Amino acid sequence: MTNEEAKRQFQAIFGExxxxxxxxxxxxxxxxxxxxxxxxxxxxxxxxSLDLRTRELCVISCLAAQGGLNEQLAVHVRTALxxxxxxxxxxxxxxxxxxxAGIPRALNALFTAIQIFxxxxx
Amino acid sequence: MTNEEAKRQFQAIFGExxxxxxxxxxxxxxxxxxxxxxxxxxxxxxxxSLDLRTRELCVISCLAAQGGLNEQLAVHVRTALxxxxxxxxxxxxxxxxxxxAGIPRALNALFTAIQIFxxxxx
Amino acid sequence: MTNEEAKRQFQAIFGExxxxxxxxxxxxxxxxxxxxxxxxxxxxxxxxSLDLRTRELCVISCLAAQGGLNEQLAVHVRTALxxxxxxxxxxxxxxxxxxxAGIPRALNALFTAIQIFxxxxx
Amino acid sequence: MTNEEAKRQFQAIFGExxxxxxxxxxxxxxxxxxxxxxxxxxxxxxxxSLDLRTRELCVISCLAAQGGLNEQLAVHVRTALxxxxxxxxxxxxxxxxxxxAGIPRALNALFTAIQIFxxxxx
Amino acid sequence: MTNEEAKRQFQAIFGExxxxxxxxxxxxxxxxxxxxxxxxxxxxxxxxSLDLRTRELCVISCLAAQGGLNEQLAVHVRTALxxxxxxxxxxxxxxxxxxxAGIPRALNALFTAIQIFxxxxx
Amino acid sequence: MTNEEAKRQFQAIFGExxxxxxxxxxxxxxxxxxxxxxxxxxxxxxxxSLDLRTRELCVISCLAAQGGLNEQLAVHVRTALxxxxxxxxxxxxxxxxxxxAGIPRALNALFTAIQIFxxxxx
Numbered sequence: 001m002t003n004e005e006a007k008r009q010f011q012a013i014f015g016e017x018x019x020x021x022x023x024x025x026x027x028x029x030x031x032x033x034x035x036x037x038x039x040x041x042x043x044x045x046x047x048x049s050l051d052l053r054t055r056e057l058c059v060i061s062c063l064a065a066q067g068g069l070n071e072q073l074a075v076h077v078r079t080a081l082x083x084x085x086x087x088x089x090x091x092x093x094x095x096x097x098x099x100x101a102g103i104p105r106a107l108n109a110l111f112t113a114i115q116i117f118x119x120x121x122x
Numbered sequence: 123m124t125n126e127e128a129k130r131q132f133q134a135i136f137g138e139x140x141x142x143x144x145x146x147x148x149x150x151x152x153x154x155x156x157x158x159x160x161x162x163x164x165x166x167x168x169x170x171s172l173d174l175r176t177r178e179l180c181v182i183s184c185l186a187a188q189g190g191l192n193e194q195l196a197v198h199v200r201t202a203l204x205x206x207x208x209x210x211x212x213x214x215x216x217x218x219x220x221x222x223a224g225i226p227r228a229l230n231a232l233f234t235a236i237q238i239f240x241x242x243x244x
Numbered sequence: 245m246t247n248e249e250a251k252r253q254f255q256a257i258f259g260e261x262x263x264x265x266x267x268x269x270x271x272x273x274x275x276x277x278x279x280x281x282x283x284x285x286x287x288x289x290x291x292x293s294l295d296l297r298t299r300e301l302c303v304i305s306c307l308a309a310q311g312g313l314n315e316q317l318a319v320h321v322r323t324a325l326x327x328x329x330x331x332x333x334x335x336x337x338x339x340x341x342x343x344x345a346g347i348p349r350a351l352n353a354l355f356t357a358i359q360i361f362x363x364x365x366x
Numbered sequence: 367m368t369n370e371e372a373k374r375q376f377q378a379i380f381g382e383x384x385x386x387x388x389x390x391x392x393x394x395x396x397x398x399x400x401x402x403x404x405x406x407x408x409x410x411x412x413x414x415s416l417d418l419r420t421r422e423l424c425v426i427s428c429l430a431a432q433g434g435l436n437e438q439l440a441v442h443v444r445t446a447l448x449x450x451x452x453x454x455x456x457x458x459x460x461x462x463x464x465x466x467a468g469i470p471r472a473l474n475a476l477f478t479a480i481q482i483f484x485x486x487x488x
Numbered sequence: 489m490t491n492e493e494a495k496r497q498f499q500a501i502f503g504e505x506x507x508x509x510x511x512x513x514x515x516x517x518x519x520x521x522x523x524x525x526x527x528x529x530x531x532x533x534x535x536x537s538l539d540l541r542t543r544e545l546c547v548i549s550c551l552a553a554q555g556g557l558n559e560q561l562a563v564h565v566r567t568a569l570x571x572x573x574x575x576x577x578x579x580x581x582x583x584x585x586x587x588x589a590g591i592p593r594a595l596n597a598l599f600t601a602i603q604i605f606x607x608x609x610x
Numbered sequence: 611m612t613n614e615e616a617k618r619q620f621q622a623i624f625g626e627x628x629x630x631x632x633x634x635x636x637x638x639x640x641x642x643x644x645x646x647x648x649x650x651x652x653x654x655x656x657x658x659s660l661d662l663r664t665r666e667l668c669v670i671s672c673l674a675a676q677g678g679l680n681e682q683l684a685v686h687v688r689t690a691l692x693x694x695x696x697x698x699x700x701x702x703x704x705x706x707x708x709x710x711a712g713i714p715r716a717l718n719a720l721f722t723a724i725q726i727f728x729x730x731x732x
Contacts, residue, residue, distance in 0.1 A: 021595060025595065025598045025599070028598065031583055032583050032591070032595075032598070040591070043641065044218060044221055044641070047214055050214045050218075054179060055214075058179050059218055062183040062184065062187040062218065062219050062222045063222060063592060065184040065187045066188070066555065067555065067556065068311065068312035068556035069555070069592045069596070071595075071596070087272070089172055091272055092172045093177075095273060095275055096166060096181055097184050102465070102466050102467040103465055103466065105310075105313075108315070110268075110273055113272075150453070150457055150476065150479075151461060151476055153287065153291065154461050165275065185470060188471075189433065189434065189676065189677065190433040193473075194470040209638070217641055222590050223589070224676070225587055225588065225642070225645075225646065226588060226673060226676075227676075227679075230678070232638065232642070235638075236635060291458055293457070294455055294459065298455075301420060301424050302424055302426075304424075305424040305427040306427040306462065306467055309432055309467075311557070330415075333415050333416055335517050336415035336421075339410060339520050340410060340421065341428050342520055343405070343406055343712070344428045344429060344712050344713065344714060345428055345432060346554070346712040347528070347709055349554075350520060351520075354516065358512065391717065391724060394697070394701055394720065394723075395705060397531065397532070398705050398716060398720070401713075406713070409523075410519070432712070432714075433677065435718070437718070438714040438717065532706060535702055537698045537701070538706075542667060543703075543706065545668050546671040546706055547710055548668075550672065550706065553671075553676055554711060576659045577659050577660055577664075579659070581660065581668045584669055584672065588682075
């Protein structure tokens, strides 16, 4: 996949919210931005062992477990919802984070997810 | 669900490896063991918003991201495989952990997963 | 303990600040809210092996060590103070977090605690 | 407090298990060993805002929450028990870690604590 | 080194941004403030095994890897820049954090660093 | 850089210890192994904004701060030493981790580093 194709893949997967994250760092860290386009969008997300819905629920679990990553979590919640994941599937994955990484991490992830659910409802 | 039913659910979901973890703590922390039977097996895992396969891939992501939880990760890798998850789906979820929580966490999770894949191959 | 009693226990222990946290997630994650009422308030906090003051200092240590959990830390600092824990006991527990989890985690926890100390002084 | 007094305080507080940890690093990192004697034993632990029993339960919570610190956790469980903390108080603090930092972190801390409880019973 | 000299060292190393952090906690936790002056500024930073530039890049890596420490990260980015570290050296260290602690931790650290780069450019 | 060149770069940088890590996962996760060759060895480590010595001290700080990554830490300590970093520089970076991520994380990293220092002395 060429760099241009990878960039288009990135935009198709992560939309405007993802793109805005990269624009903030592009001129300072072209290496990291290039890596995100080429490896994440152009390679990792092209792996069809997991469908997009399962992948996004896994990434949401991974981000919520670590804590302090609300902005990135928001990008993946939006990507999941655009890909057809239902609110209650995201909630269920985060409830499991409560058990396996502590209730406070789950609460913070829910606050982020619910804010996005409600924006979309308006 | 009665406590006895929750205990049987636990055994059905997590098998012998899960049971052995709880036996090591049962006489010292009946509260935590009771909580694991009643809430995790009897409530969280009864939520059908996520099927068992998706749930286990999410929990594997959550554990791998935190690090230092190889024993618990092994229980969930075994549960996933017994539930029909394929090796390459687990590998794909862990590869995403490499991106979202660092390559070293992914390597450690892969070491644990691969050891279980190979035991089952023998 | 019935669900209603557990809910009253929760309100008695964590007060208005705790209640507000749960109201934000209640309609999306009744499972997690129910778990917090029934298990945390109705079971964990009923265990008298630790008195409330010691328990809250332990929970404050646990939250401060992980980082990124200021909102939950604030709830437990308020609960501790309402239960008669003195400012200097909380400061002393957080100073230990500086040694055992790094000075930056301790600084962040102190910022949160001091803000609450000062609100109560006014 | 002189360095020699701080060293004696350290030995009085943490015993042989603590001393062995420092002997492994002494010739390579005299700065860190000196810091542990002078600041931890000679200053932090001299602060009487928290009694030793409460302090150790807080430190156990702080270490258990972070994970991957079994050796240091063992030193503090031994210190707590020598200082008169009861097994069930340690278990209760770790059960709270299960809620506030995830069940897997609590399980690992319990494994470490129970091993020490059982050694002392023999 | 006397306490007064250590305090002057601290101000010389960390400047106004560092001093403001300590002023917020000084009256509540003189122990921690004293420790930061005496040990960090008066001892750790006097160790010439690492020059200031290398040390700050290491501390930036350590803070960025843990996450949720933006305020402390900002202090060390400013200290690094005042000490002659170039923007691209800080970016390169943070890019490595992306590989070894996950892309999201690196993105958050870059957001903090870039904001400081841009303030200084104005 | 071709894949073959990146692989040779990897071997030149990380030596036998690094190679052994990848051999354990190669047949299960060719994507992650390819990524490590191409991106880490072939791109990240080719960035000359940081020289190898500074880079390795930063990566050691990043790994030590997270905890539970002893095997990966060992690879980077060996790489640093082969590249001319002195024992006391590594010790100094880890002492800073004690301040910025907690003494226990620093102790564990020192145990790993000292074991390697001593193997090389024999």
